[in-house]
Amino acid sequence: MSPNSNFGGPRKNTDYHGLVLLCLGHMMTDLNTSALPALLPFLKETLGLSYAMAGTIILFSNMTSSVIQPAFGYLADRKSLRWFLPLGCFCAALGIAFLGWAKSYGEILFLVIFSGLGVAIYHPEGWRLANFYAGEKKATGMSIFGVGGNLGFAFGPLLAVYLVKKFGLSGSFYFILPGAAMAGIFIFSKIWEVQNIPSSSPTPQSPSGSFSLRPVIYPLSLLLGMVIFRSWTHIGLMTFIPFYYINYMKGDPMHAGNLLFGFLAAGTLGTLVGGPLADHYGHKRIILLSLGLTGPLLVLFLLSSGVWAFIFFILAGFIMIFSFSVSMVMGQYFLPKHLGTVSGLIVGLAIGTGGIGATVLGLFADLWGVPSTLWLIAFIPWGAFFLAALIPYPGKKTTPKT
Secondary structure: OOHHHOOOOOOOOOHHHHHHHHHHHHHHHHHHHHHHHHHHHHHHHHHHOOOOHHHHHHHHHHHHHHHHHHHHHHHHHHHOOOHHHHHHHHHHHHHHHHHHOOOOOHHHHHHHHOOOOOOHHHHHHHHHHHHHHHOOHHHHHHHHHHHHHHHHHHHHHHHHHHHHHHHHHHHHHHHHHHHHHHHHHHHOOOHHOOOOOOOOOOOOOOOOOOOOOOOHHHHHHHHHHHHHHHHHHHHHHHHHHHHHHHOOOOOOOOOOOHHHHHHHHHHHHHHHHHHHHHHHHHHHHHHHHHHHHHHHHHHHHHHHHHHHHHHHHHHHHHHHHHHHHHHHHHHHHHHHOOOHHHHHHHHHHHHHHHHHHHHHHHHHHHHHHHHHHHHHHHHHHHHHHHHHOOOOOOOOOOOOOO
């Protein structure tokens, strides 16, 4: 690594070792977020919780791990806080580790909040450093970092159920092992060599290099709206597919579980593929392709059965998550001097509000049923496509000429 990589302008080469390190930390952090819903049925039975109390646990987790991320992003922008990375991994794991030992509802809420704060402090600094390590291949770098989160979400529930079945609820303590190990790796890693993360090139709206928020309000609002609609689709499918197969179709719960795991695994692959394609063909073009194909694939899924339904659902997961890391690159393009803040907005606030969408869809399901709700979800990506089409964004080049 050249000295300019640490102190000079934006780097051009891509540091894959640094990106893989951040990807692993991302995985170990989000492993805990996705483990919580899998642990809830066991906690509910052990402590006699109501469904409302269980829902409140998820609400507290969502608020602390996602919605407040912009605040930590703002802090990271003001002063680079590299220690957020090991601390975030460790705190996220520590809260979940002791969840199985909780003796009261208050203790559960405290541990969930503690774990959620760990998740919240890791992401903005992680996205900022990933932007630096990515060099000129922004979408590729964001994809490598983002795939860690997808892997964590996919394997968290599986690990949680395995540990509870083998050791009982106290088996949740083993979640401390990957979190502590990753924190230790970060402490002795190369992240401390990067003493300053320079901002990207100034936005086209401010060629002199001075920052003005007003010109980016319109495109950034469209981008956040697009991310919110995509999040409603993703969380809606994750929420109502199990209800559809278990309660409505009276099918095997394992079938619904396998379907969701395949959906998430396909999304992981989509994250890896979407970034390089976006760097080659253009960021906005790939986002429009992703959102434009997701709706028709979901319609085909609802019209199909058996193997074809599985294929179309997996393809929908693969195509929809194409756009995840690319939308992060677009957000960082609009606010190049506030990488942590915009990362918190996109990952935290916009995606976190997907929980609101799930609530609205739940009310719709109470009135019109789960099948009608899935049909509604199938058309939400078109709203995201419409907003994405309106975003003023350059072609393949994402930095203005100097």
